[in-house]
Amino acid sequence: MAKFTTLTSHAVPLTADNVDTDQIIPARFLKVTEKHGLGDSLFSDWRYHEDGSPREDFVLNQPESQGAQILIAGHNFGSGSSREHAPWALVSWGFRAIIATGFADIFKSNALKNGLLPVEVTPAVHKELMQAVQLDRGTKITIDLPTQSVTGLGSLEATFPIDDFSKHCLLNGIDQLGYLLAFDDQITKYEQQRT
């Protein structure tokens, strides 16, 4: 997993709450047996016309969005299906962090295992960030994981929560399975006690 320490980038503003994982990547793209290459299918039904040409009115297709590594989304981002293809597609497009007022549980868990940082901020901070980014698409936002802070708009400085373990894994690029495998003896003991 890629390390995450500090990220400074312009952002893509995606308004609307409850963006579900079927929108992030529709089910017809789940027939793959690999993780990579899903970036082109990200938000597919919102992003392309019937003939496959990009919709100019969709935010991801606008020239200002290119190269952005931060997505500012609405509340309860990633609801619905447990498909890990959703964070795979977001990462494949180039996102490293998502700012929202709340995330669906499974999506958040999946994102953290793929070096994609869910940044949960208060509604007031969210509003300020969203408005600033909509006003000036070049606005740079800095997300600093060691201090768990979001800065960038003049005096705006906000913090976000993350559990110690996920933070530790992201900062060091550690895969969670490695940690789990170290419990082999205890798992064996647990299994023996139950039989």
Next chain:
Amino acid sequence: MKPRTLFEKVWDAHVVAQEPDRPAVLYVDLHLIHEVTSPQAFTGLRERGLGVRRPDLTVATMDHSTPTLPKALAVIDDQAKAQLRMLEQNCEEFGIELFGLGSQYNGIVHVIGPERGFTQPGKTIVCGDSHTSTHGAFGALAFGIGTSEVEHVLATQCLLQRKPKTLEVRVEGQLLPGVTAKDIILALCAQIGTGGATGHVIEYTGAAIRGLDMEGRMTVCNMSIEAGARAGMIAPDDTTFEYLQGRDRVPKGADWDAAVERWRALKTDVRAKYDERVVIDANELEPMITYGTNPGMGMGISGSVPSLDSFGESSQQVAFEKAMLYMDVEPGKPLLGKKVDVVFIGSCTNSRIGDLRLAASVFSGRKVADGVRTLVVPGSHDIKVQAESEGLDRVFKDAGAEWREPGCSMCIAMNGDNLEPGQYAVSTSNRNFEGRQGKGGRTFLASPLTAAASAVTGKVTDPRSLLLS
């Protein structure tokens, strides 16, 4: 000992290790896998040179992209074919039991788990599928996981989990005729929204829940995820034990008696506290239907679609306006009488024998309206055989509905069963997201009774108008 909730009892019994400031290492009793969310997990295992720790606690089925047309088990495309073949190879290589396409026990993962008796009270059950919450109906702690976690469980039989909070959803009273388990859960989603239970495990309690059979309880727990919950649970009781007794994989003889005695302790202690509580009065419920593009956008069937000004937050207004545009329904107007093109009866929410009997009770002696395409898709091969032995297939076919082979079918539209752009469907499935049932398709979620009634009239219909006539 401190009084504990049902959830806490199951959780505590499965904690293998818990270091300070770290998630718990939680043991998994049953790992269900299917073709769509497992390939990359097996690839990960191979890359690390790991094996499957407990193939005996792992069960596989094929359901998401499998065809449902009778006698034509042609898989939709090469990609789906490759995915199915990969599951077959993975199961063979690692010694995992597979109920593949054509097996007499094949079916939707959340239907065959309980049906074969793999699902039992007090177990921890996971699957790379959000509707794993279904199994909580038996007093199991069951939840959906991502593919990385599928790999974790394959390798270690454990997961790293932070303890969720608890939410009691108390459903008092009794359901009126024509109102079903599906209407309870759609009412909950409408009341608390799709993110309302985020971070929580729901325990459903109350007289209306106790009064449901196991199939109804599965329908309720199935859609816990649509309210954002990590899982949904119902304490096991005699209804649970009667359902399970004699099924393939449950203990037999004296072991069965011992198991039942153990399972009876799986209930929330009198003085135990939930973090949150929501109360629903079943007597007040009518058949529910969704009008928008998430399961929280629902209402009583005789009601009207809300208007924009009923949403306070601007981001909610954006979502509502987007939903109205997509659904092309009018704010402030009723849905009753709205023309429908397709009716889908199936999915892990509502494809069990009781659901099919309810639908058949409406279709019996009636015809599907002209121009309406109706699909009835049983949840498993076992249910298909049972339905046919009761003559339900004849009722559906005589009415003009299509009787299909088991699978997820039009709930997720990966297998060639899908809506055409612009079509309206009344569906017994669990998600009305944009494009969920086919690109551009529009879904109204409802119970099997409401779906069947709408198929017969060709319009969104209150089933009570047919049942009482």
